[in-house]
Amino acid sequence: MTPQEIADTIGKAAADRDLAARKLGMQLIAMGPGRCVLQMTVQPDMVNSHGTCHGGMIFTLADSAFGYACNSFNRNAVAQQCDITFLKPVAVGTLLTATAELRETAGRSSVYDMTVRDAAGDTVALFRGLSREVSGATIPNLGG
Template identity: 80%
Template structure:
């Protein structure tokens, strides 16, 4: 039987290969865990808004990518059903951002995840909460995997 960590690692590797939006933004996978992950990116000059700070949509994409990797880490096809974000501070060009995702609760096919986005000094710049829904199929067919919350 494949361990939950090995399953999460395999799913994370495949997600990082397939996620063209994340790749385009320079989002890199740092680590995976069952129900969690860590992604990192550096804010580039073409990612700023009219105020000269990182566009909220870019921060949202980083957090949403972490959400996607984490909620699929059990090798069960899972999609976002609802999510929201709170922006806590502006982010300058050149800032390295880290999004950390954690599973909070699972009931049936629904799970709640929290993503924290921090800068390189550990300051929180955004908090993101997502509701995920497990649908039919596996991310990597035949690999198996535990149900979320097991």
């Protein structure tokens, strides 16, 4: 299998297995080696006391894109450290898109950047994650 075929297969399997993402209405838009794009529309039950999207929901979208991307090579990887910067409030009904991109790899650790944008293309949050490869394959006997 090509690296793109492996990433596509991992993305489909992740979307099927990720019950939290499914519960929040996340949709897989694109996968690639070290890359993922997920979307989610902010629902009324996702708001905080200010009436805007709860930061934890935005974090979860970015973290999910991170998880899909860092497992896209069919090597089990987990989050070791993450941080997020919220840049603007998000209203109910807003379609959010999280794009995850691999920046650097050193041994079993990799740095990924996730950008969360609204439908107008404005950046609402920036998320950086450090992944750590652990033993095993995401999907045994797939390759990668």
